Amino acid sequence: MSRNWFRWIPAAAVPAAVAVGLVVSGASAVPPPPPASAEQVVALVASHRAQQFSGDVEQTTDLGLPAIPSQALDATGGSSAGQAAAVLGLLTTAHSGRVYADGPTRLRVQVMDQLAERDVIRNGSTAWTWDSKAARATRTTLPAPTPRAAPTPDAALTPDTLARRVLAAAGPSTAVTLGDPVIVAGHSAYTLVLTPRTSGTLVASVRIAVESATGLPLAVDVHARGQVDPAFHLAMTSVDLRAPDPSVFAFTPPRGATVTQEHLPAAPHRPTTGTSAKRTAAPAGWDAVVTLPADRVPADLLRSPLVAQLSTPVGGGRLLSSSLVNVLVTTDGRLLAGAVPVSTLEAAAR
Structure with missing residues (x-):
């Protein structure tokens, strides 16, 4: 995987x-x-x-x-x-x-x-x-x-x-x-x-x-x-x-x-002391939404008959919905996912 x-x-x-x-x-x-x-x-x-x-x-x-x-x-x-x-x-x-x-x-x-x-x-x-x-x-x-x-x-x-x-x-x-x-x-x-x-x-x-x-x-x-x-x-x-x-x-x-x-690249060095130690925060929290821009979503994924079968059309894209995770692929090719209601994904996609 x-x-x-x-x-x-x-x-x-x-x-x-x-x-x-x-x-x-x-x-x-x-x-x-x-x-x-x-x-x-x-x-x-x-x-x-x-x-x-x-x-x-x-x-x-x-x-x-x-x-x-x-x-x-x-x-x-x-x-x-x-x-x-x-x-x-x-x-x-x-x-x-x-x-x-x-x-x-x-x-x-x-x-x-x-x-x-x-x-x-x-x-x-x-x-x-x-x-x-x-x-x-x-x-x-x-x-x-x-x-x-x-x-x-x-x-x-x-x-x-x-x-x-x-x-x-x-x-x-x-x-x-x-x-x-x-x-x-x-x-x-x-x-x-x-x-x-x-x-x-x-x-x-x-x-x-x-x-x-x-x-x-x-x-x-x-x-x-x-x-x-x-x-x-x-x-x-x-x-x-x-x-x-x-x-x-x-x-x-x-x-x-x-x-x-x-080959996996070595993790970049991160300073552990001083005010220069900064990290880029990833989405966090139970209601977080992960968003992938269109250029990072594989084109063959959007054309997959299996994905099309399991998803349903919604305003602005296609939705794969479950009791625990929702995934929205927008018409402009972005992908949004999270353990959140569909309305949260739709709001984040606007």
Whole structure:
């Protein structure tokens, strides 16, 4: 999945089962004693000790969008329209997979499709994405920042990475409280509840299950306003808190695969002291609207039959609407997206 496509979707709406057996001996499923505050659980997540683990993951969505047939996804090819189909597939179809982690710079996520497999592998400064159906691999050389800040491919979405993004984006616009303790994948967990303080968003709340002993996020549920079941659910269904075999992070493209090489530029130096340290603020907040100018919206996206099928004509463009995210493509080619009502996008487009 393209990094650019991933960034078009608000972090809380991306894009995420409770029970099943525990593989690690000695862990308890007894509900944990309540912590003194939500801030303590947030701090537990920020410094969690589960740097080595593996387990099964499931992701389901209920956004009110129709499921996309696999043949429709295949027909879009590898263009920008195909990347759009990949995002739409994520938002309309349930997925299962397996995740392996060994420290901050070694990660593998396997997504199992029907008769196919997609992988995202990070091993130090090298990252691979692999699509077995298309027999296509991409190798990316990552820059070398500090280990804790080392980048991870956006497609490697796990409850841990999603929970950290949501918590990092939470600010004064978010109320963070404690919910009832839960059991996830056989582990007792605290529940963090993030509630937007604004009524101008489609997000009602985000609930994060945090393993009580280690601080590892085990599940993320995003709830849309007026909807009982989670609009987006991403959870571990089994967890093994031992180091995975190092061989799972090694990857060699099969013979005959199409291989592409990418290089990510190093992040520009930013001064950390003095008044000259300035950053360009990105859209923030639950009611934020992301806008792409026409020259950054791929032309083949606008011509995609799949996008045309799932969107509807509105005054000033075409709208792809769901219970959690709305996307407006204007007649002049701009794209606006956010976890906001349609009226907010239309106002921003004027």
